[in-house]
Amino acid sequence: MAELLTEIAGIEFKNPVWLASGTCGYGEELTDFYGLDELGAIVTKTISLEPRAGHPPPRVFETSSGMLNAIGLQNVGVDKFISEKVPFLRKHRAKLVVNVAGRSVDEYCRVSETLNSVSDDVVMIELNMSCPNVASGMEFSKKPSLASELVKSVKKITPIPVIAKLSPNVSDITEIAVAVEEGGADALSMINTLVGMAVDVNTFKPRLSNITGGLSGPAIKPVALAMVYRASQAVKLPIIGIGGIRNVEDVIEFMLCGASAVQVGTANFIDPMTPMNISHDLDIWLERKGFTSPSELIGKIEVE
Amino acid sequence: MSGVYQAEIVSNNSIDNEAYLLTLKAPEIARASMPGNFVQLKIEMADGGFWRRPFSVLDTDGGNIKILYKPLGKGTLALTKFPPGKIVSVIGALGNSFSFPSRDSMIILTGGGIGVPPLYNLAKHLIKSDYNPRNIHFFNGAAGHDSIVYLEESAELGINVYAVTEDGSMGIKGYVTDGVKQFLNGMSKTSLSNEPVMYACGPMPMLRAVGLMVSEYDVYCEMALEALMPCGFGICMGCVVMARDDKSVEGFSYKRVCREGPVFRADDIIWETDGKKWLNY
Numbered sequence: 001m002a003e004l005l006t007e008i009a010g011i012e013f014k015n016p017v018w019l020a021s022g023t024c025g026y027g028e029e030l031t032d033f034y035g036l037d038e039l040g041a042i043v044t045k046t047i048s049l050e051p052r053a054g055h056p057p058p059r060v061f062e063t064s065s066g067m068l069n070a071i072g073l074q075n076v077g078v079d080k081f082i083s084e085k086v087p088f089l090r091k092h093r094a095k096l097v098v099n100v101a102g103r104s105v106d107e108y109c110r111v112s113e114t115l116n117s118v119s120d121d122v123v124m125i126e127l128n129m130s131c132p133n134v135a136s137g138m139e140f141s142k143k144p145s146l147a148s149e150l151v152k153s154v155k156k157i158t159p160i161p162v163i164a165k166l167s168p169n170v171s172d173i174t175e176i177a178v179a180v181e182e183g184g185a186d187a188l189s190m191i192n193t194l195v196g197m198a199v200d201v202n203t204f205k206p207r208l209s210n211i212t213g214g215l216s217g218p219a220i221k222p223v224a225l226a227m228v229y230r231a232s233q234a235v236k237l238p239i240i241g242i243g244g245i246r247n248v249e250d251v252i253e254f255m256l257c258g259a260s261a262v263q264v265g266t267a268n269f270i271d272p273m274t275p276m277n278i279s280h281d282l283d284i285w286l287e288r289k290g291f292t293s294p295s296e297l298i299g300k301i302e303v304e
Numbered sequence: 305m306s307g308v309y310q311a312e313i314v315s316n317n318s319i320d321n322e323a324y325l326l327t328l329k330a331p332e333i334a335r336a337s338m339p340g341n342f343v344q345l346k347i348e349m350a351d352g353g354f355w356r357r358p359f360s361v362l363d364t365d366g367g368n369i370k371i372l373y374k375p376l377g378k379g380t381l382a383l384t385k386f387p388p389g390k391i392v393s394v395i396g397a398l399g400n401s402f403s404f405p406s407r408d409s410m411i412i413l414t415g416g417g418i419g420v421p422p423l424y425n426l427a428k429h430l431i432k433s434d435y436n437p438r439n440i441h442f443f444n445g446a447a448g449h450d451s452i453v454y455l456e457e458s459a460e461l462g463i464n465v466y467a468v469t470e471d472g473s474m475g476i477k478g479y480v481t482d483g484v485k486q487f488l489n490g491m492s493k494t495s496l497s498n499e500p501v502m503y504a505c506g507p508m509p510m511l512r513a514v515g516l517m518v519s520e521y522d523v524y525c526e527m528a529l530e531a532l533m534p535c536g537f538g539i540c541m542g543c544v545v546m547a548r549d550d551k552s553v554e555g556f557s558y559k560r561v562c563r564e565g566p567v568f569r570a571d572d573i574i575w576e577t578d579g580k581k582w583l584n585y
Contacts (some may be wrong), residue, residue, distance in 0.1 A: 022541075029538040029563070032305050045541075054558050060534050060542030064352035067534060071541045074558060217354065269535035270346070270354060271393070273308055 002286035003293050004279060006040060006261050008238045009161045009186035011123050013040040013095055013261065015279045016294050017251070020242050020265035021046055021099035021126060021165070022071065026085040027092065033272045036094035038279070040261060043097040043189075044085070046128045049107050049114075051077035061198050061207040066219030066244075067266060068196050070210035073101060078114045086118050096121055097163070101128040105153050112158045125160050127151065129180075130167030130192040141167035141192075144179035151183030161186040163240065166231070168220075169195050173227045174234035181235045188231060189240040189263065191224045217266040218244040225257050232258025232299055246274065248281035255297040306537060307332060311394045314368055316386050323374050323418070323453045324384055326359075331367030333396040339426035340528050340567040343369065343396030344536035347379045347386075356395065357383070358533045360505070360566070362421035362454075363428060369396075372421045372454060398536050399566045402426050402503055402526055407435065410491070410498035412523075413442040414514055416480050416506025420444060420454050422528045423505055427461055437462035439498065441487065445480025445506070449473040480506070481513045488521050503527070504570070515570045525570035531561040538563035546574040 004015035018041040019030075026044050027036050036042060054074025061068045076084065081098075089096050098115055102108035108127065115122050129150060130141035140150050151164055164180035166173060168191040177188055193214025198207040206212075224243025232239055241259030245251060246267045254262050267274040286294060314327040333343060344356035357379040363370040375381045386392065402422070405411055411430065413423040423442065431437050440463040446452035448471045459465040467475025468483035476483040484502075491500065502525040504514045511527050518525040531543035544558035547568060551557075556574055559565065 023539060025539045025541075032537070033308065051552075053552070053554055053556070054541065054544070056546060057544050057558070058532065059544065060532055060540065062353055062355045062532070062534075065354060066352075067355065069534075069540070069542060074541055074544075219352075266534075269540050270356060271308065272395075272535075272537065272539075 002283050002291060004283060006294060008240070008260055009124070011161065014038070015040045015282070016255075016261035017275045017279045017282070018043060018097070018240065018261060018263045019268060019275060020263035021128065023265040023268045026081070027089055027094055030272055031092060034276050036089065036092040039095065039275055041095040041097050041123065042089070043099050043126055043263060044081070045075055046073050046099045046101045047075055047078050047081050047111060048073060048101050049078055049111050051075065051080065056209045058207060058209055061213070063196070063198060063215065064219065066215050066217035068198055068208060068213035068215055069193070070208045070213035072210065078111045082114065082118055086121050090121050095123055097124045097126050098122050099126045099128050099165070105150050108150060109153050109157045112154045112160070115160065116158055119158070119160050122160055124163055124186070125154070125158065126163040126165050126189060127154060128165055128192075130165055130169070141176060142170055144175045147176050148179040148183035151180045151185045155184040163187045163189050165192055166190040167192045168223055168227055174230055177231040177235045177237075181237050185237060187238045187240060188235065189242055190231060191220070191227050191243050194220055194223065216244070218246060220244050221250060225253055228254060228259050229257040229301070245278075248278050248285050251278055251282060252285065252297060255294060256299070256301040258299040258301075260295070260298050305336070306396055306398050309333060309394050309396070310391050313386055313388050313390045313392060315388050316384070318384075321451050321453055323372055326371040326373065326383070327365070327368050328371070328392070328394060329367055330369050330394055330396070333394065334364040334367050334369050337361045337364055337369060337397040338401035339429050340399065340401035340422050341397040342399050342536070342566060343371070343394050344398060344533070345383070346393040347382050349378050349382050351378065353378055355534050356536060358398075358530075358536055358562070360422040360425075360528065361397065362425055372418070374418050374453070376418075395536060399562055400564070402528070402567050404430065404433065405501040406499070408498055409439065409501040411435070411440045412484060412487070412500055412502045413440065414445075414480055414484050414502060414504040414506070415443065416445040416510040417451070418453065419504075419506030419510070419528070419530070420458075421505075423503055424454055424458055426503055427458065427463055431461055431463075438464070440464065441466065443468055443480050443483045443487070445469070445483065445510070447471065479513065480510060481517050485517060488523070501525075502570075512575045515573060515575055518570050526567050527570050527573070528566045529561045529568060529573075530566070533562055536562045547572045548574060
């Protein structure tokens with residue numbers, strides 16, 4: 001048996017396979033299929049200061065090997081999250097990472113500060129600096145100075161380690177990666193969805209009420225790999241790879257490109273057992289190849 | 305409680321009017337399934353389509369579930385090629401189900417197109433629970449006689465069955481709601497003591513018309529909605545509809561068709577707001 005135990009920013013995770021924000025709700029629905037404590041971690045649906053209704057439908061559309069979504073950060077708000085969702089996650093011994101968004105630096109800080117009251121339950125905060133579907137959400141991930149300031153401000157206000165989740169919708173992702181490292185981030189997760197669009201040729205209408213949405217799924221995996229690889233060359237921070245991961249080979253690719261752990265996203269929709277299958281297969285793969293830990297693979301891509 | 309199951313295809317046959325009947329060996333789902341519930345089938349598609357496709361359960365038979373579908377999109381087209389013996393991944397039983405009415409109700413089932421299956425399932429369950437089949441009135445609407453589905457099979461349950469076609473090629477001419485309105489108008493004249501209760505399923509424009517009709521006639525109605533569904537079990541938040549919600553500040557919230565539905569009370573659905581349709585129908 002290989003040892004899947006994974007360490008990120010001094011925190012131990014049972015394995016390197018996490019659930020990506022926005023693809024697992026607050027964990028409740030998934031307990032029909034497996035125990036949440038079997039995961040490396042669960043990253044919650046984005047939490048904002050106030051509850052948000054989200055965008056009107058249609059919110060989703062299937063594309064070739066991918067999908068578009070514009071949910072609009074529908075969520076219960078941080079207070080209700082703490083009173084209603086955290087007890088459930090605690091009961092199920094989930095390793096809890098909370099994804100946080102705000103309209104301003106102050107709002108990110110207020111949500112993070114509120115989470116301090118459950119700092120025993122929340123192992124990390126993931127800053128959603130990059131939701132493409134909400135006005136102003138993109139700004140933090142586009143300007144290095146803003147990205148750095150956001151991380152710095154949140155770090156000041158909470159002892160909970162912070163992951164900066166980066167957007168691929170930038171001209172140079174390494175600039176942002178370096179900026180959040182300077183801001184004091186404990187880890188990076190990447191990538192969020194790519195801005196995309198689809199049109200109904202019969203009605204001439206966009207397929208999403210928000211007109212544009214975020215592209216996810218297997219279609220974006222090569223983009224994610226390239227960005228993880230480039231970021232890993234630019235910063236020392238541990239990277240959590242996200243983008244189209246469906247099976248153990250995908251995970252190995254991300255690790256070779258520099259990821260220390262991964263998040264499974266869209267694949268949860270198609271088969272909720274995906275993270276369980278991947279953990280199981282990863283164990284077998286490592287064993288067969290003579291590795292004792294997934295950490296031995298991190299950044300081991302062989303480039304001439 | 306739902307799960308992911310590997311189900312063997314028992315049969316997958318073309319029946320009348322371009323419809324197909326798929327029978328899957330899925331004992332856990334068959335046992336758990338109630339009228340209104342649906343399943344998510346994994347169907348490989350050549351062009352990179354990869355979402356599962358939702359199908360409401362038509363019937364259960366021992367350890368089997370039956371699904372009635374028409375090959376209208378790329379998923380259902382691919383499904384027609386699945387041979388008996390093939391193993392498919394199925395998630396189910398999913399969603400909520402219709403509530404049963406009081407025993408002396410006049411039960412009106414309003415189905416349009418391929419929205420017939422959950423209503424057939426409901427009729428069968430009601431009869432199994434000793435409801436009087438004569439109190440069940442099933443309005444089956446379609447574009448024409450050559451696209452109407454499961455009419456004879458519904459009649460075999462001993463219930464009252466009415467065909468309604470837009471082109472008048474069979475039964476009553478008009479939309480399915482026209483047929484139901486005629487019936488309701490007739491009912492009030494004969495002043496039946498039985499309270500009408502309606503169940504509906506069909507395309508969104510039809511359900512909107514049903515919603516307006518039951519509000520006008522003041523009839524309690526539950527409807528099973530359809531939606532594009534990436535997951536089907538509540539984690540993606542993609543398949544929502546706008547529904548009344550007294551607990552929310554806005555007075556509404558977006559509810560998941562797969563989880564809070566697919567069955568909703570007709571008077572809970574908000575079809576348009578500020579005169580603006582929120583749905584591309």
